[in-house]
Amino acid sequence: MKLAISITGNSLQSAFDPRFGRAAAFCVVDSESGEWTVHENPALSASGGAGVQAAQFVAKLGAQAVVSGAYGPNAFDTLSPAGVAMYLAPTGESLTAAAVLELFRAGKLTQAQAATHEGHHGGHH
Amino acid sequence: MRVVVASGKGGTGKTTVATSLALVAGDATRFLDCDVEAPNAALFLQPQLDTRQEVGILLPVVDESLCTHCGRCAEVCEFHAIAVVGKRTLVFPELCHGCGSCTLNCPERAITERLDVMGVLESGFAGGVDFAHGIMNVGEPMAVPIIRQLKKAAPAQPFRVEIRDAPPGASCPVVESIRGADYALLVTEPTPFGLHDLKQVADVTRELGIPAGVIVNRDGIGDNAIEAYCAEAGLPILLRIPMERRFAEAIASGRTLVDAAPEYRPRFEALLQTITARVNA
Numbered sequence A: 001m002k003l004a005i006s007i008t009g010n011s012l013q014s015a016f017d018p019r020f021g022r023a024a025a026f027c028v029v030d031s032e033s034g035e036w037t038v039h040e041n042p043a044l045s046a047s048g049g050a051g052v053q054a055a056q057f058v059a060k061l062g063a064q065a066v067v068s069g070a071y072g073p074n075a076f077d078t079l080s081p082a083g084v085a086m087y088l089a090p091t092g093e094s095l096t097a098a099a100v101l102e103l104f105r106a107g108k109l110t111q112a113q114a115a116t117h118e119g120h121h122g123g124h125h
Numbered sequence B: 001m002r003v004v005v006a007s008g009k010g011g012t013g014k015t016t017v018a019t020s021l022a023l024v025a026g027d028a029t030r031f032l033d034c035d036v037e038a039p040n041a042a043l044f045l046q047p048q049l050d051t052r053q054e055v056g057i058l059l060p061v062v063d064e065s066l067c068t069h070c071g072r073c074a075e076v077c078e079f080h081a082i083a084v085v086g087k088r089t090l091v092f093p094e095l096c097h098g099c100g101s102c103t104l105n106c107p108e109r110a111i112t113e114r115l116d117v118m119g120v121l122e123s124g125f126a127g128g129v130d131f132a133h134g135i136m137n138v139g140e141p142m143a144v145p146i147i148r149q150l151k152k153a154a155p156a157q158p159f160r161v162e163i164r165d166a167p168p169g170a171s172c173p174v175v176e177s178i179r180g181a182d183y184a185l186l187v188t189e190p191t192p193f194g195l196h197d198l199k200q201v202a203d204v205t206r207e208l209g210i211p212a213g214v215i216v217n218r219d220g221i222g223d224n225a226i227e228a229y230c231a232e233a234g235l236p237i238l239l240r241i242p243m244e245r246r247f248a249e250a251i252a253s254g255r256t257l258v259d260a261a262p263e264y265r266p267r268f269e270a271l272l273q274t275i276t277a278r279v280n281a
Helices: A050-060 A073-079 A097-105 B014-025 B041-045 B072-076 B101-105 B144-152 B172-178 B192-208 B225-233 B245-252 B264-280
Strands: A002-007 A025-030 A036-040 A065-068 A085-088 B002-006 B029-033 B051-062 B082-085 B088-091 B111-126 B129-136 B161-165 B183-188 B212-219 B237-242
Touching: A002 A097, A025 A050, A025 A097, A050 A073, A050 B082, A073 B082, B002 B014, B002 B172, B002 B192, B014 B029, B014 B041, B014 B129, B014 B161, B014 B183, B014 B212, B014 B264, B029 B041, B041 B111, B041 B129, B051 B088, B051 B101, B051 B144, B072 B082, B072 B101, B101 B111, B111 B144, B129 B144, B144 B172, B172 B192, B183 B192, B183 B264, B192 B212, B192 B225, B212 B225, B212 B264, B225 B237, B237 B264
Parallel strands: A002 A065, A065 A085, B002 B161, B002 B183, B029 B129, B029 B161, B183 B212, B212 B237
Antiparallel strands: A002 A025, A025 A036, B051 B111, B082 B088, B111 B129
């Protein structure tokens, strides 16, 4: 499965970023082969609607699932119809993307069934 | 001539100044209360509000039978308020600013628009003053579209002077209230808060290229920091209103300053003449 993990850096060894819309980048990794690529998140500098933009971005990258620490209502409402599954990784520990991948392979990640927090609504009003 | 009364800090006396200025400006004056989150000028001017109009923004409505999910709408949306994922086009109303870019750019003409009501405009005469204000619905996040439509609404009569009572602060609603004005009256008070927020709103007027002057309300309290700043920034101090209990009492009971203290009528007339001269210079 093609998995997009939110990260703070530029490789599979980078730290997991618990934010989805405002993640620095996404590490797209094939959960079987372990092949990975990194893509900067274009929504990082968005003035608003970061969740929607990041969700469209990972969907276009062909990810079938994402792993992050939280999903806002707009991210959830974009990823769901896109058919992208949303997994939650623990946010309290400092994990690398590689460690998150291992947790996924071991079946230790839960899926988000709804948005995990309220919207941030724009930001520049 | 369009004059906006702004302040940065809330409660410095914007409405006190704006309403008294409107009363001395007399007939052929238009008054716009742009503080759509908490309009209060009507309490002082007591207009007969006989016209009412719902206002808001136009939200896109996507006809899925015409949509090819090409993604053009999502590309052009600066606010990420419309998204295309797979065979679905999603609209996020709370992110939409109603700019119409998606509708305009849709190659299939699959997008129509519907009015999302965010508040109302009310208008009517207060003596000879053509008065209008906007009232934003509780829970709405954006005041700017309402202020924009308040400014665009057709006046009931040709006007010589338009006076806009701006909201407090220095963010988007204040910028929209100031935009297009010929002169900005910045009402402040001689306190650190008054000065701090005066600087912010003075920066906004400078950025927009609108000449400005300062009115010091509650003069006599605090220190001389306002004078120092105004001298440095090249802002003229046009009027001082001292801290007096009788003013506070009058305003608390819904009276205007020029009504409660008629000696201020000539001072406001002089203020209006000064502004007119500066605008026409």
